[in-house]
Amino acid sequence: MVTGCTFGKGNLIFKDYGKNVYTFVNRTSEDVLRLSLNKSIDEIDPEFSNLRKKAFSQKASKQDKANFENQKDELSQKILDMDAAELFKMESIDLEIPEEARIFASVKCSKCGEFIAEHRARVENGHFACIPCFSEYSRN
Numbered sequence: 086m087v088t089g090c091t092f093g094k095g096n097l098i099f100k101d102y103g104k105n106v107y108t109f110v111n112r113t114s115e116d117v118l119r120l121s122l123n124k125s126i127d128e129i130d131p132e133f134s135n136l137r138k139k140a141f142s143q144k145a146s147k148q149d150k151a152n153f154e155n156q157k158d159e160l161s162q163k164i165l166d167m168d169a170a171e172l173f174k175m176e177s178i179d180l181e182i183p184e185e186a187r188i189f190a191s192v193k194c195s196k197c198g199e200f201i202a203e204h205r206a207r208v209e210n211g212h213f214a215c216i217p218c219f220s221e222y223s224r225n
């Protein structure tokens with residue numbers, strides 16, 4: 086939200102490595118800033134961490150879940166109040182800057198009627214199909 090990057094514009098690239106790492110590229114200056122989380126929730130707020138474990142356990146009571154929900158806002162505020170340098174390791178790195186995204190037209194899936202980016206559409210009997218609908222077709 087802060088950067089204005091979106092999946093739709095193709096300037097938000099998601100890589101599921103299971104890490105809290107964010108890389109920002111300025112295409113004009115070619116500056117690259119990489120932020121990686123320095124502290125886990127366990128380190129920031131051990132008490133919250135315990136509430137979370139209780140709330141997500143098989144034996145969680147309604148009270149355990151309520152305690153967890155009530156503490157979430159407090160933890161969010163605690164994180165927002167932290168010094169950025171304490172929360173993140175900040176580095177300027179060399180990175181091969183990704184090619185600029187192309188904007189694709191949307192087409193309608195002939196099966197479910199939902200819109201899909203044209204480059205992700207499949208063609209079945211001369212009509213566009215989204216991947217889930219096309220997969221159902223290919224399984225037959």
Ligand SMILES: [Zn+2]
Nearest residue numbers: 194197215218
């Ligand atoms: Zn479909």
